[in-house]
Amino acid sequence: MEERDAVVWLHRRAGFGLPPVELRAAVELGAAAELERLLDSAGAGAQPSADPWDDALLPIDPRDSGSKLYAVGGWLEAMAATEHPLVDRMAWLWHGHFVSALDKVRVARFMVDQVRLFRAAGLGDFAALVRGITIDAAMLAYLDLRTSTGQQPNENYSRELLELFTLGEGNYTENDVKAGARALTGWALARGETSARFLPRRHDDTPQRFLGVDGVHDLDTVVAAVMAHDAMPTFIARTLAAELLGVTDDDVVAPLAARFAADLDVRNLVRSTLQAGLDGATAPVVLGPLPWYVIAKRVTAATPRTREVGSLLRSAGQIPMLPPNVAGWPGGPAWFAASSLVSRANVAGLLAAATPDGEVLAAAQGDDADLLAEVLGLPSAGFADESIAALATAPAGRDRLAVALITPEFMIA
Amino acid sequence: MPASLDRRQFIRLGTGAVVVVGLGACSRDTATRSSSASAAPTTVAVTGASTQATAAPTTVPATLPAPGGVLAGRRLVVVQLNGGNDLLNSLPPGDGRYRDLRPTLAIPESDVLSLVGVDDAGLHPSLAALLPAWDAGELAIIRGIGFEVPNRSHFVSMDRWWRADELTQPGWLGRVLDSVPVEPSPLFATALGGGAPVLSGRVVQPTVIANAGSFRWVGVEPAWVDAMGGDGNDLVGMARHALRRTVQAVEEFAEITGGSATADELPTREGGATIADGLEVAAQMLAADVGTQLVVVSAGGFDTHAGQQAVHAELLADLGDGIAAFNAAMAAAGLADEVLLVVTSEFGRRAAENGSGGCDHGAGGLSLAVGRGVRGGMFGEVDLGNLLDGDVRPSVAPQALFTQCLDWLGADAEQVLGRRDEGLALLR
Numbered sequence: 001m002e003e004r005d006a007v008v009w010l011h012r013r014a015g016f017g018l019p020p021v022e023l024r025a026a027v028e029l030g031a032a033a034e035l036e037r038l039l040d041s042a043g044a045g046a047q048p049s050a051d052p053w054d055d056a057l058l059p060i061d062p063r064d065s066g067s068k069l070y071a072v073g074g075w076l077e078a079m080a081a082t083e084h085p086l087v088d089r090m091a092w093l094w095h096g097h098f099v100s101a102l103d104k105v106r107v108a109r110f111m112v113d114q115v116r117l118f119r120a121a122g123l124g125d126f127a128a129l130v131r132g133i134t135i136d137a138a139m140l141a142y143l144d145l146r147t148s149t150g151q152q153p154n155e156n157y158s159r160e161l162l163e164l165f166t167l168g169e170g171n172y173t174e175n176d177v178k179a180g181a182r183a184l185t186g187w188a189l190a191r192g193e194t195s196a197r198f199l200p201r202r203h204d205d206t207p208q209r210f211l212g213v214d215g216v217h218d219l220d221t222v223v224a225a226v227m228a229h230d231a232m233p234t235f236i237a238r239t240l241a242a243e244l245l246g247v248t249d250d251d252v253v254a255p256l257a258a259r260f261a262a263d264l265d266v267r268n269l270v271r272s273t274l275q276a277g278l279d280g281a282t283a284p285v286v287l288g289p290l291p292w293y294v295i296a297k298r299v300t301a302a303t304p305r306t307r308e309v310g311s312l313l314r315s316a317g318q319i320p321m322l323p324p325n326v327a328g329w330p331g332g333p334a335w336f337a338a339s340s341l342v343s344r345a346n347v348a349g350l351l352a353a354a355t356p357d358g359e360v361l362a363a364a365q366g367d368d369a370d371l372l373a374e375v376l377g378l379p380s381a382g383f384a385d386e387s388i389a390a391l392a393t394a395p396a397g398r399d400r401l402a403v404a405l406i407t408p409e410f411m412i413a
Numbered sequence: 414m415p416a417s418l419d420r421r422q423f424i425r426l427g428t429g430a431v432v433v434v435g436l437g438a439c440s441r442d443t444a445t446r447s448s449s450a451s452a453a454p455t456t457v458a459v460t461g462a463s464t465q466a467t468a469a470p471t472t473v474p475a476t477l478p479a480p481g482g483v484l485a486g487r488r489l490v491v492v493q494l495n496g497g498n499d500l501l502n503s504l505p506p507g508d509g510r511y512r513d514l515r516p517t518l519a520i521p522e523s524d525v526l527s528l529v530g531v532d533d534a535g536l537h538p539s540l541a542a543l544l545p546a547w548d549a550g551e552l553a554i555i556r557g558i559g560f561e562v563p564n565r566s567h568f569v570s571m572d573r574w575w576r577a578d579e580l581t582q583p584g585w586l587g588r589v590l591d592s593v594p595v596e597p598s599p600l601f602a603t604a605l606g607g608g609a610p611v612l613s614g615r616v617v618q619p620t621v622i623a624n625a626g627s628f629r630w631v632g633v634e635p636a637w638v639d640a641m642g643g644d645g646n647d648l649v650g651m652a653r654h655a656l657r658r659t660v661q662a663v664e665e666f667a668e669i670t671g672g673s674a675t676a677d678e679l680p681t682r683e684g685g686a687t688i689a690d691g692l693e694v695a696a697q698m699l700a701a702d703v704g705t706q707l708v709v710v711s712a713g714g715f716d717t718h719a720g721q722q723a724v725h726a727e728l729l730a731d732l733g734d735g736i737a738a739f740n741a742a743m744a745a746a747g748l749a750d751e752v753l754l755v756v757t758s759e760f761g762r763r764a765a766e767n768g769s770g771g772c773d774h775g776a777g778g779l780s781l782a783v784g785r786g787v788r789g790g791m792f793g794e795v796d797l798g799n800l801l802d803g804d805v806r807p808s809v810a811p812q813a814l815f816t817q818c819l820d821w822l823g824a825d826a827e828q829v830l831g832r833r834d835e836g837l838a839l840l841r
C-alpha cells in the first residue's frame with residue numbers, strides 16, 4: 001500500500017479520521033510509525049483518554065431522561081475530540097460486540113460506566129475484559145444476570161456469552177449454557193448502587209461441568225474455562241478481522257488467532273491484525289453511520305448541534321448506547337437501506353452547515369474534486385466519475401461538501 | 414441491481430399468462446406451459462418450474478390469483494414479532510397444568526377471552542380486537558409452530574425462520590423478490606420498523622423504512638444524490654444503486670403518505686414505531702398505486718425474560734389493535750380480497766416461568782393468519798403433558814406457513830422452498 005493510502009487506511013479503520021493538517025503530519029511520519037503511535041497512545045503509561053462525563057449529572061434513576069441524552073451526547077463528543085483514536089475506536093467495537101442497550105438498561109450512568117470499562121480495559125488482557133463485562137452493571141441489567149439466582153437461574157447471559165461474545169454457535173452445548181447460568185448466579189445490583197455485589201446466599205456453588213472443564217462454580221472459573229476453549233481465539237480474531245479488515249478468510253484469521261492464543265492481549269491482536277491489513281489482507285468496509293459521522297466531524301471540524309445529530313443517527317439506525325439487539329449492528333450493505341441513506345444525507349447537511357472556514361470548506365468552494373478528496377482524507381484514488389458529476393451538480397460551498405460526505409467513497413473505507 | 418442482471422427473460426404466452434424463464438442463480442430450471450391451458454386458473458410459476466395444466470398438488474386452494482401481472486396483484490404482509498412471543502400467555506390453555514407452570518404469570522381465568530368453537534384455549538385479553546376476525550372465520554390461529562429440532566438462540570432461530578431453515582440461502586420472500594421478472598418499483602417490497610432479512614434476496618433488496626417522519630431529504634437536494642447513482646457488483650456500485658433507488662423511494666413514499674420528499678427542518682418528534690404504526694403505514698402503501706405488494710412490519714420487545722406481565726399485555730394490545738385497524742383499512746380500500754396478513758415470531762417461550770417474572774426462550778410458538786382468503790380456525794396443538802425439554806413441542810413447521818403464503822402469492826412453493834410442506838391448509 002502506498003504510504004499516504006496506508007495512513008489513511010489506518011485512520012479510517014482503526015481511528016476516526018484526521019483533519020488535513022494532522023493527516024499531512026501523519027503521512028510525514030509514515031504508516032509504520034503511525035501504527036505504533038496509534039497503539040502507543042493507547043499503551044500503558046500514556047495518559048488515559050479524558051472522561052467527558054460528570055457523575056453528578058448522571059443520577060441513578062431509570063426515569064431520568066435528561067441523563068440519557070447527556071450520556072449519549074458526551075460519548076459522541078468524546079469520540080470526536082479523542083486524542084487516542086484507537087482506544088475510542090476499539091471501545092466502539094466492543095460496544096457493538098459485548099452489547100447492552102439503554103432502552104433495557106434504563107439507567108444512563110450504567111451505560112456510561114460500561115463505556116468507561118471499554119475505554120480503560122478494551123486494549124488489555126482479554127480475560128480481564130470478559131470478567132469485567134460479565135459483572136458490569138449495565139450488562140447485569142441487560143442480560144438479566146442481576147435477577148439470576150441459584151433457585152431460578154436465568155440463562156440469558158450464559159447463552160449470549162457463549163454464542164455471541166466468545167465462542168460462537170456449535171462450540172458449546174445447551175448443558176454448557178445451563179451450567180454457566182448456575183455458576184454465574186449470585187451477582188446482584190442493589191437499588192442506588194453502581195457496581196455489582198456478590199451474594200453467596202443467591203449463588204449456586206455446585207461444581208458444574210462447563211465447556212469440558214469440571215469444578216466450574218463461579219465467575220472466575222467460568223472465565224477461565226472460556227479462555228481455555230480452543231475456539232475462543234479464532235472467534236475473537238475473526239470478530240476483529242471482520243471489523244478492521246473486512247476479511248475473514250481462514251488463512252488470514254488463523255495466524256492472528258494463534259498469536260492471540262499465546263497471550264490473550266488485545267493490543268497485540270490489534271497490532272497483528274492491522275499489520276496484516278497493511279500487508280494486503282483488506283477489503284472495502286462500509287462505515288456504519290456512527291464511525292462515518294465521527295470521521296466526518298473530525299475531518300471537517302464541524303460543530304453541529306449534538307441533539308439534532310443524535311436524532312438523525314438514530315434514524316440512520318446507529319445511535320451509541322442503543323444497539324438494536326444483542327447481536328449488535330448488522331454491517332455491510334445493510335447500511336445501504338433507503339432510510340439509513342436519507343438520514344446520513346441529512347446529517348451531512350448539518351455537518352456542512354456547521355463547518356468552519358478552513359481548508360475543507362475552501363476546497364468545497366472550488367471545483368477541484370481531487371483536492372476535495374485529499375482534504376477529506378480519502379485514499380489517493382479520489383472520487384470516481386459519478387461522484388464528480390454529483391459534486392458538480394451541487395452548488396459550490398456547503399452544498400457540495402454535504403454531497404461529498406455521502407459519496408460512496410466517503411462512506412466506504 | 415448489478416448491471417449484469419438482465420439474464421432473466423420474459424415470455425408472454427397466448428393465454429395471457431406470464432411465465433418467467435429464469436437463468437442463473439436465482440431460479441432452478443426453465444418454465445414451460447401448455448398452450449392449451451383453459452381459462453380456469455392454474456398455478457402460475459413465478460420462479461420458473463415446469464407446470465402441467467392438469468397437475469395440481471392436493472392443498473392448492475380453489476382461489477388462486479388470476480394469471481397476469483407480477484404476483485398477480487396479491488399482497489402479503491408479514492408481522493414479525495422479534496424476541497420470541499410467548500404462545501402460552503397469548504393463547505392461555507384451559508389445561509390446569511398451565512397454572513401450575515406459571516404460578517405468577519398465568520392469565521387469570523376470568524380474564525381469558527373465549528373463542529367461539531374452542532374449548533381448550535382462549536385469547537389474552539389484550540387481543541380482544543381480533544375477536545371479530547375470529548367470529549367472521551377470517552382468523553387462523555396456529556399454535557406450536559416451530560422447527561422440529563428447535564434452536565433457542567434468537568439469531569439462529571430468526572435466521573432459520575427467515576431462510577426456511579436453509580441458512581446459506583436468502584430469505585424465502587427474498588427469493589420471490591429475486592424472481593420477479595422486471596425490477597419492481599422501489600416500494601414493491603418494503604420493510605417497516607427495521608430491516609427484514611426475510612425479504613432480502615440474493616440480488617434484490619427491499620426498501621427499509623424505519624420511521625416515516627425521517628424519510629425526507631433535509632438540506633440536501635435529491636437531484637444531487639441521484640447524480641451519483643450508478644451500478645456495479647462491488648460495495649461502491651451497490652452504494653450507487655442504493656442511492657438512486659433511495660431518491661425514487663422517498664419520492665413515492667411522499668406521494669403515498671401525503672408528505673413531501675424534502676423538508677426545511679428535521680422532524681421534531683422521534684419515536685419508536687409500534688406494530689400498529691407500522692401496519693398503518695403498510696395500509697397506506699398498499700392502498701396507493703405504487704406497486705407495494707410485499708410488506709414486513711417488524712417490532713421488538715417480545716424477549717420477555719423478566720417482568721413479562723405488563724410488557725406483554727401492552728405488546729399484544731398493540732398487535733391486536735393494529736391488525737384490526739389494518740383490516741378495516743383494507744376493506745375501505747377495496748383490497749380485502751387481495752391481502753393476506755401473517756404474524757410470526759422466532760420461537761415461543763418456556764412453559765414454566767423463571768425467577769424474574771418472565772419466561773426464557775422456548776420452542777413451539779404462535780402464528781396467526783388473517784384475511785378474507787383465510788379459512789379461520791385453530792391449527793397445531795399444545796400438549797402440556799408432552800413437553801420437549803420444558804417447552805411446547807413444535808407440531809407445525811414454519812415451512813407449512815410459508816407454503817400457504819407462497820400459494821397465496823401464486824408463487825411456486827416447491828421452487829422457492831425446495832419442497833412443499835402440506836402441514837397447514839389455511840386458505841379457502
